[in-house]
Amino acid sequence: MREADVKYSADIRIYNKKRIIDILRFGSKTKKQIADELNVSIATASSLCNFLIKEGYLFSKSTKSSEGGRIPQEFELRADAGYSVSLNLVEKDIITLAVVNILGEIITQKHIQSSHCKSAEELISFSCDAVCGLLKEKDISETYLLGIGIAVSGNEMTDNHIIRNCVANPLINNQCIRKGMEAAFPEVPVYIDNEANEAVLVLYEKEKRLNPKVENAVYLYIGDGVGVGIVANGNLIRGSHGIGGEINHIQVGKRNYECYCGQRNCIETEISIEGFQRKFFEDMRMTHDLNRYGWDILEEAVKNRENTALSLMKENGTLIGYTISILSQIFDAQTYWIGGFDEFIFEQLYPYIMAELNKRSIFRDIFEYQVKFDKGFHDIITQGCYELVFRSWLPRS
Ligand SMILES: [Zn+2]
Numbered sequence: 001m002r003e004a005d006v007k008y009s010a011d012i013r014i015y016n017k018k019r020i021i022d023i024l025r026f027g028s029k030t031k032k033q034i035a036d037e038l039n040v041s042i043a044t045a046s047s048l049c050n051f052l053i054k055e056g057y058l059f060s061k062s063t064k065s066s067e068g069g070r071i072p073q074e075f076e077l078r079a080d081a082g083y084s085v086s087l088n089l090v091e092k093d094i095i096t097l098a099v100v101n102i103l104g105e106i107i108t109q110k111h112i113q114s115s116h117c118k119s120a121e122e123l124i125s126f127s128c129d130a131v132c133g134l135l136k137e138k139d140i141s142e143t144y145l146l147g148i149g150i151a152v153s154g155n156e157m158t159d160n161h162i163i164r165n166c167v168a169n170p171l172i173n174n175q176c177i178r179k180g181m182e183a184a185f186p187e188v189p190v191y192i193d194n195e196a197n198e199a200v201l202v203l204y205e206k207e208k209r210l211n212p213k214v215e216n217a218v219y220l221y222i223g224d225g226v227g228v229g230i231v232a233n234g235n236l237i238r239g240s241h242g243i244g245g246e247i248n249h250i251q252v253g254k255r256n257y258e259c260y261c262g263q264r265n266c267i268e269t270e271i272s273i274e275g276f277q278r279k280f281f282e283d284m285r286m287t288h289d290l291n292r293y294g295w296d297i298l299e300e301a302v303k304n305r306e307n308t309a310l311s312l313m314k315e316n317g318t319l320i321g322y323t324i325s326i327l328s329q330i331f332d333a334q335t336y337w338i339g340g341f342d343e344f345i346f347e348q349l350y351p352y353i354m355a356e357l358n359k360r361s362i363f364r365d366i367f368e369y370q371v372k373f374d375k376g377f378h379d380i381i382t383q384g385c386y387e388l389v390f391r392s393w394l395p396r397s
Helices: 009-024 031-038 042-054 120-137 178-184 195-210 273-283 292-303 307-331 343-360 377-392
Strands: 058-061 074-077 083-088 094-101 106-113 145-152 190-194 217-222 226-232 335-339 371-373
Touching: 009 031, 009 042, 009 058, 009 074, 031 042, 042 058, 042 074, 083 120, 083 377, 094 120, 094 377, 106 120, 106 377, 120 178, 145 195, 145 377, 178 190, 190 195, 190 377, 195 217, 195 226, 195 335, 195 377, 217 307, 226 307, 273 292, 273 307, 292 307, 292 343, 307 335, 307 343, 343 371
Parallel strands: 083 145, 145 190, 217 335, 335 371
Antiparallel strands: 058 074, 083 094, 094 106, 217 226
């Protein structure tokens, strides 16, 4: 619920309760601090906090300062007030399943082999059983679930809920996975989104805590595919069909590679993990499968400062810089995050990314580009699933 959706006094109440819970996710606060952030009177903040205590969301604590004097009472969010389930279906043959508490802390996380599943139905049924098993193990009742957040490497279409554009996990491509999940958990809301969309939500929220003026962020996920997540003016960009911000098929590549979409020069064919390897082995006149081992060979060649590998860093760093420059001209974000592969490779690409960005910027006298590497992209998808759930969840009225 955003401010614009608040029409009635009951809505205002729920909206403010949600905002208090949201604020307290990042640490305890006094009545006065909460009132200031909500722009309400201390009495209103106090009354809302008391309701939230009764409903089991908060507790209050008053501590003594080191000098023995009383310091104001603080309110804290109860870690066991609610949980969300994160289901990461981005990778082929492996699901990552986690329980995250209302504070956004990962309580438990498991990577489970799913290669025996031969259809989307089998995968969802297997995932549902795994979710039930995990909840049982952690003794969490379904009634405490705020929702289930699912990450996919493609897009869930808005009208028919079919997953499209999902190359990394072909089993769920062109399939509806929502129906099966909702049937297994009829009382729990299910949210599905692209991994880059979920990642950008987490980093955007973190940045906003440090600087409340931050309203825009972009995340470029470079994995088996290429994904982009965009928060513009505080909103996640989804577009009319659920494919807003998808840039993996813009044709700015240089090597004339054919893409599975039928076009040539799609950016994904050149800067995805496979794209890097394809270029490298082509330049080395080598034949090798494009997989984890191929990536290791490339990384080793960069470490050994081999010319072919280094010129590839320049070529792809420039291409990534070019891509970010297009995104910057549309969205003007404070920070452009990159994640999905190794930090070591990012460090090699970084000077070329920045050189291209600065070359193409006409505002270099006004601001400097912030391009940062997301070190925690494995956990970030899990946290992103939770963030997706939390953004839509509302406390009881
Ligand atoms: Zn394409």
